Amino acid sequence: MKYVLAIIGLGVASALWKLIPLWTGSKSKKDWWRGGSGCGESVILFAVFVSAFGCEHSTELTQSTRNIMGTPISVTAPTGMHATVYEVFRQVDKDMSEWKPESPLTIVNQNAGVAGVQVPADLFQTLKKSIEIAELTSGAFDPTWASLWELWNFDGSNVVPTKAKVDALLPQVDWKKVELDELTNTVFLPEPSSMLGLGGIAKGVALNKARDALVAQELTDFMIVAGGQVLVHGSKNGKPWRVGLRDPEKEQTAYFTALELTDTSVSTSGNYEKFFMKDGIRYHHIIDPKTGYPARGVKSVTVISQDATLADALSTALFVMGVKEGLSLVERLSNAEALFIDEKNALHQSSGFTF
Numbered sequence: 481m482k483y484v485l486a487i488i489g490l491g492v493a494s495a496l497w498k499l500i501p502l503w504t505g506s507k508s509k510k511d512w513w514r515g516g517s518g519c520g521e522s523v524i525l526f527a528v529f530v531s532a533f534g535c536e537h538s539t540e541l542t543q544s545t546r547n548i549m550g551t552p553i554s555v556t557a558p559t560g561m562h563a564t565v566y567e568v569f570r571q572v573d574k575d576m577s578e579w580k581p582e583s584p585l586t587i588v589n590q591n592a593g594v595a596g597v598q599v600p601a602d603l604f605q606t607l608k609k610s611i612e613i614a615e616l617t618s619g620a621f622d623p624t625w626a627s628l629w630e631l632w633n634f635d636g637s638n639v640v641p642t643k644a645k646v647d648a649l650l651p652q653v654d655w656k657k658v659e660l661d662e663l664t665n666t667v668f669l670p671e672p673s674s675m676l677g678l679g680g681i682a683k684g685v686a687l688n689k690a691r692d693a694l695v696a697q698e699l700t701d702f703m704i705v706a707g708g709q710v711l712v713h714g715s716k717n718g719k720p721w722r723v724g725l726r727d728p729e730k731e732q733t734a735y736f737t738a739l740e741l742t743d744t745s746v747s748t749s750g751n752y753e754k755f756f757m758k759d760g761i762r763y764h765h766i767i768d769p770k771t772g773y774p775a776r777g778v779k780s781v782t783v784i785s786q787d788a789t790l791a792d793a794l795s796t797a798l799f800v801m802g803v804k805e806g807l808s809l810v811e812r813l814s815n816a817e818a819l820f821i822d823e824k825n826a827l828h829q830s831s832g833f834t835f
Contacts, residue, residue: 549573557702565690565704572686575603576678593672604665606685613793614655621797622769626677627652634765638756646772653769684792687711711745711788728752728779728821745788747795750780768800775800778822785816803828
């Protein structure tokens with residue numbers, strides 16, 4: 481698939497802002513989705529804006545927003561189809577949130593070191609996919625990142641955990657120790673203090689499921705925005721959907737690129753949505769699961785893939801891996817492309833992600 485990118489001047493982007501909705505969400509410490517392969521993907525698609533330029537007179541598609549999974553979920557589709565999307569997201573949230581006391585994932589975490597827990601099929605398959613991506617990325621994406629959750633707080637306290645505290649919890653972060661029994665859909669965490677967190681992949685799962693539900697009802701044209709993830713299908717009045725990417729050095733309404741897309745998904749992880757400054761150092765929420773500290777070398781990573789689950793998890797993993805290792809991985813994949821912005825604001829893209 482070819483992706484056409486149109487470069488937009490910041491002045492034009494500012495004007496377009498009056499026409500294009502911006503989906504963002506406030507994130508609290510307990511917003512379970514902030515996780516990711518390393519403590520949270522923040523993926524706000526550089527602060528994404530999405531629309532179909534020149535299609536403002538459409539009468540068939542309507543837009544609405546609900547807050548689910550701790551982030552705004554926005555749907556552009558025929559009015560009668562919105563509820564279908566929201567129900568999918570609520571069910572995924574119910575099954576895969578580690579912060580809901582009654583969720584199957586919470587029960588798995590509560591039984592760490594005690595006993596295996598039989599879980600719903602969808603949760604089991606998501607955990608299985610998480611382990612596969614962990615292996616693919618050599619642990620840059622790690623669903624056991626949640627073991628580090630309490631070390632990092634972005635609520636304004638600006639506390640950097642001591643190396644001793646980080647070192648004490650790092651042994652709990654190891655995707656290889658997760659035991660999955662496919663015969664019984666049972667999950668077991670042998671380490672008593674280990675935790676699973678699916679914030680870096682669950683929204684992608686929900687996007688795929690919502691897409692499938694709409695397509696099953698013979699719907700062809702729609703868009704779903706879930707925090708930093710966007711899924712588009714078909715077109716709007718015969719034109720591709722456009723997804724704008726924010727300049728990480730500018731305010732949220734400044735964009736430098738518009739992607740013309742159809743039948744695909746986009747996910748961006750960035751270091752600027754959740755962070756604090758301490759002694760001149762930026763500490764952001766994309767934590768390297770191997771070190772326990774924020775990943776360095778990259779400001780943002782955007783992934784395009786028809787598989788929203790892969791795009792969701794891979795954007796954070798590539799951020800952790802860095803430009804060289806990350807690009808090497810993407811070039812070996814047939815179903816994903818990526819764009820990196822490094823700490824010097826240089827752009828690096830995979831061969832299929834051309835300007």
